[in-house]
Amino acid sequence: MANQGRILGIGPTDNTSDQRTPRQRLRLIPEVARESFVPVVPARYAANPHEWDMTRTAPDRPRAAGVPIEVTGRVRTASGRAVAGALLEVWSANHFGRYRHIEDHSGLQLDENHLGLGRVLTDDAGRYRFWAISPGAYLARPDIGRWRPKHIHMSISGGSSRLITQMYFPGEPNNETDPMAILMGDAFERNLGIPRDAGDVDVEEAYDFDIVVGGRNATFFE
């Protein structure tokens, strides 16, 4: 183990990151107290049956505008153990880059067929699957012309595994200027969905996105 904690990076051109990133070096946790820093999230089967399909708001409603995609992958810990029964909470902007969130004041176009919210559970092998609309990029900093590249937010919780991350799309021109992608450096490629053939599934594009929940917490009780 390292003998000192990290200093967190501040996302370039990200005002909120500047306002909210701790400046002090993170403190090391004394070993005797280490276990108390391992939250164990109870199994939360909070997924409605249709929520895996975010391309429509309900099974009897039409598809939202844009490109329907399928995202599949496995959730594992760094030691390779499948994280089974984990809750994935997924959220993303619509085709026009707008979130159906009461605090999104961008003025971008809403879509009456798009909610942009979904929840799925991983199976015994840690696998998950959902459908979504390929999200639009949006202008995050109009004053300097910086765009937020298209991305899908995912929150993974199950047992002592806890991760909030984003899946990005390969080859997008705005990936290189994203503040958080810059902080990830070369490791950014781990957060890219990998395009694959959609097969005979009713979507236009498909991506594999395998998730590894890192850190000691996820493996603490293995």
Added chain:
Amino acid sequence: MTDAASNLLPATNEDTCGPYFPIYFADPALEDLTRFDPGVVGAAAGTAIILRGRVLDRHGELANGAVLEFWQANANGIYRTPATEGHEGIDPWFHGYGRMRIASGAYEFRTILPGAAPGRAPNVTITIFSDGINRIVTQVFFDGQAGNDSDPVLQAVGDDAPKLIARHDGRTASGAEVYVFDIVMAGPGETPFFDDLES
């Protein structure tokens, strides 16, 4: 592909939750751990408390839209983990995990006062997600509790220990003890945060 140095799989990068963590995902049962399903007899053992405060940025402004997660032992000082499954001190009506998104940046979490785990003072681990940052973690203690003077985490932060101790602020009419704890994300008065990746 594995990490050559450690034989571990390379971790997916943590990322900001952004400003639009869905309010839709809120669960009232995770915002009040003393709550019990209507019509069912039962309650978590222990002293009801309200832990409230503000999450502030480096300019002293409220950090709107932050997501807080809480983790604590039950009134007996026992955490509900795979390591304590079947332990006689488990409270069947208390798990110890809470979560809320706070639109304004001010929070109010209802729970029970955690018991002291062996060698520790009563505490609650708080995980913070927000726009602009990845996950950060701290631990809050309670003013006047036995064991604060010898707790290893409070000792480890030295002169910053008072920044981790919630102030007792009376009692509500319903009998809950009120504790106030502000989290300063950055700048003057910054709360000590802990590194659970490097330790």
